[in-house]
Amino acid sequence: MTTKTSQIHKTSTVDVKALRRSALYSLFIGIAVFAAGADFVEQRRVEPLFPSFSLSQTRHLSDYLSSLRNTHCDTDIYIFNGRQPGGTALILGGTHPNEPAGYISAVVLVENLAVEQGRIIVIPRANASAFTATEPQEAFPAVFTLTGRRGKPRLFRIGSRFTNLLDGWPDPIVYRHHPSGQILSGNETRNLNRAYPGRADGTLTERTAYAIAEIVRREKVDLVIDLHEAAPEYPVIDALVAHERAMNIAAMAIVDLQMVGLDFRLEPSPPNFHGLIHRELGDFTGAQAMLLESAGALQGRLRGATNENLVIKSKDPFYTQAARLGKLQVPFPPEGIPLEVRVGRHLEAVTLICKSLSDAEPAKAVLFKNVPDYQAVIEKGVGFWLQ
Ligand SMILES: [Zn+2]
Numbered sequence: 001m002t003t004k005t006s007q008i009h010k011t012s013t014v015d016v017k018a019l020r021r022s023a024l025y026s027l028f029i030g031i032a033v034f035a036a037g038a039d040f041v042e043q044r045r046v047e048p049l050f051p052s053f054s055l056s057q058t059r060h061l062s063d064y065l066s067s068l069r070n071t072h073c074d075t076d077i078y079i080f081n082g083r084q085p086g087g088t089a090l091i092l093g094g095t096h097p098n099e100p101a102g103y104i105s106a107v108v109l110v111e112n113l114a115v116e117q118g119r120i121i122v123i124p125r126a127n128a129s130a131f132t133a134t135e136p137q138e139a140f141p142a143v144f145t146l147t148g149r150r151g152k153p154r155l156f157r158i159g160s161r162f163t164n165l166l167d168g169w170p171d172p173i174v175y176r177h178h179p180s181g182q183i184l185s186g187n188e189t190r191n192l193n194r195a196y197p198g199r200a201d202g203t204l205t206e207r208t209a210y211a212i213a214e215i216v217r218r219e220k221v222d223l224v225i226d227l228h229e230a231a232p233e234y235p236v237i238d239a240l241v242a243h244e245r246a247m248n249i250a251a252m253a254i255v256d257l258q259m260v261g262l263d264f265r266l267e268p269s270p271p272n273f274h275g276l277i278h279r280e281l282g283d284f285t286g287a288q289a290m291l292l293e294s295a296g297a298l299q300g301r302l303r304g305a306t307n308e309n310l311v312i313k314s315k316d317p318f319y320t321q322a323a324r325l326g327k328l329q330v331p332f333p334p335e336g337i338p339l340e341v342r343v344g345r346h347l348e349a350v351t352l353i354c355k356s357l358s359d360a361e362p363a364k365a366v367l368f369k370n371v372p373d374y375q376a377v378i379e380k381g382v383g384f385w386l387q
Helices: 002-043 100-112 128-134 187-192 202-219 244-259 279-282 308-313 315-326 340-359 375-379
Strands: 057-058 075-082 085-090 114-121 145-148 154-158 174-176 183-185 223-230 240-243 266-268 288-295 368-369
Touching: 002 128, 002 288, 075 288, 085 100, 085 202, 085 340, 100 114, 100 154, 100 288, 100 340, 114 202, 145 244, 145 308, 154 340, 174 187, 183 308, 202 279, 240 244, 244 266, 244 288, 244 340, 288 340, 308 340, 315 340, 340 368, 340 375
Parallel strands: 085 114, 085 223, 223 288, 240 266
Antiparallel strands: 057 075, 075 114, 114 368, 145 154, 174 183, 240 288
């Protein structure tokens, strides 16, 4: 009897210890999940933008495709009307939120634009879901800070090239583009710039592309410019990629850009590479469609420490060395290619492309003021142009 009681006693002592240990593990796991979860929730918080006083209207992408309402791909659309009639330009940033120059250039437009003739529609976060997570295994910082004109810090998110996997899980093994049937790797299913012209009943990414194409159709957009950034070793870099119908305007803008000392390559949109905005919106809508690439070390495979400094300064010793060895497609000075250069190039190009359209087709003129040119961004910094 005594032996039995002591055995029961012994077992219950062991159970209590195991219970304590598992409670402790659960606590640790809980803390880790909470800490990581807080980061994920934070990444879904949309940073405010402060549009210029001449903003005419704010709409949402879901106004053009109702099934996007209450999804992470619904996003703000800023519409600026000029006093005089003219054409309509659509400018996109954040198609790839891991390319900060594209996003920030669109933000500077929203916060400064005053349209005089025609109309400009800006979507700074074209793939809003892709802002809600950074790319796995790339060690990107989640945010970066720019100091605004009044000295206040402004946080901007860095996202991924792709729609958040939580909004489109799982990827198929291969991605079949609609309607061409072109086959790409499965993760390209979530790449907005492989999804055009989109599908009203497709994946979230296809629906986002479809809604953007709907804006072009319903608002009778004449000119589309999509703002990007790419690795210095990538062949399509410091470039203006244009659909064949946009080639005339693009060529005129390239000459104007050279006149202000900015070299851009003019790249024709490949006719057999489907899903890209300049190809599909050029083929499926009446707009002249093009895309701008600036060069940033953040996108490159040769980069070293990937931190906020690299995002803003784009200064990296490995890229300086690669440039010395002649391995890059663009000049890469030891001081890097700072955000001022990348944003300044985008803004100057947008201005001169609109000017070319206005010169070539006066009925479609899009003219505006208050947007800084390349020199103004270099001299005062990007932050100065943020409200
Ligand atoms: Zn891109």
